[in-house]
Amino acid sequence: EMQLVESGGGLVKPGGTLRISCAGSGFRFSDAWMGWVRQAPGKGLEWLGRIQSNVDGGAVAYTAPVKDRFTISRDDSRNTLYLQIHSLKTEDTAVYYCTADPLIRGGADCWGRGTLVTVSP
Amino acid sequence: EIVLTQSPATLSLSPGERATLSCRASQTVNLAWYQHTPGQAPRLLINEDSNRAPGVPGRFSGSGSGTDFTLTISSLEPEDFAVYYCRQRGRGPRSFGQGTKVEIK
Numbered sequence: 001e002m003q004l005v006e007s008g009g010g011l012v013k014p015g016g017t018l019r020i021s022c023a024g025s026g027f028r029f030s031d032a033w034m035g036w037v038r039q040a041p042g043k044g045l046e047w048l049g050r051i052q053s054n055v056d057g058g059a060v061a062y063t064a065p066v067k068d069r070f071t072i073s074r075d076d077s078r079n080t081l082y083l084q085i086h087s088l089k090t091e092d093t094a095v096y097y098c099t100a101d102p103l104i105r106g107g108a109d110c111w112g113r114g115t116l117v118t119v120s121p
Numbered sequence: 122e123i124v125l126t127q128s129p130a131t132l133s134l135s136p137g138e139r140a141t142l143s144c145r146a147s148q149t150v151n152l153a154w155y156q157h158t159p160g161q162a163p164r165l166l167i168n169e170d171s172n173r174a175p176g177v178p179g180r181f182s183g184s185g186s187g188t189d190f191t192l193t194i195s196s197l198e199p200e201d202f203a204v205y206y207c208r209q210r211g212r213g214p215r216s217f218g219q220g221t222k223v224e225i226k
Contacts, residue, residue: 034214037163044220045155045163047204063214064122097162108174111162
């Protein structure tokens with residue numbers, strides 16, 4: 001069974017840097033296109049970015065509002081996806097979800113349960 | 122970036138009723154639908170081929186192409202009261218609509 005588990009969230013101060021991780025299991029992690037989505041309190045889902053599998057080129061795409069501060073990377077040897085956020089702002093407070101695209105056409109994608117990041121002085 | 126506009130923002134219905142949710146894109150897209158219940162991870166309902174994801178009940182169906190799409194729930198069950206999002210996927214950045222909340226009338 002595909003499973004994703006995020007870690008590394010918590011309380012951080014504005015202006016700081018945070019890296020959150022996502023560990024995958026139950027599937028061939030290196031084949032998956034992975035991504036991050038967040039949900040701020042009382043708001044909808046916001047797509048942040050995705051990284052291709054290395055066999056497909058490993059390209060990263062971000063949504064425009066975050067592309068200068070967010071960095072997505074992966075370590076296939078550790079089956080782990082990362083999201084690094086620089087210059088944290090209070091509006092980055094959200095639950096951050098890790099996602100994996102379906103590995104076969106018509107299959108299910110996979111989401112983690114999310115990790116809460118709170119940015120506050 | 123591609124903008125997705127969902128309507129209505131809120132749909133107030135009773136169990137057993139039919140729900141029709143709309144999503145309009147600012148340009149031609151491939152579109153999926155998600156269900157999100159508080160405290161849980163979002164769940165893929167309909168993929169970009171307008172097919173139900175594995176395990177999704179038959180009362181959920183997706184239709185449309187190009188820029189106009191519809192999610193239909195033929196007869197609402199108690200567990201269907203949730204927020205529904207459309208999401209586009211292409212070569213560049215993806216995006217979600219702002220969501221439609223289906224609430225109990």
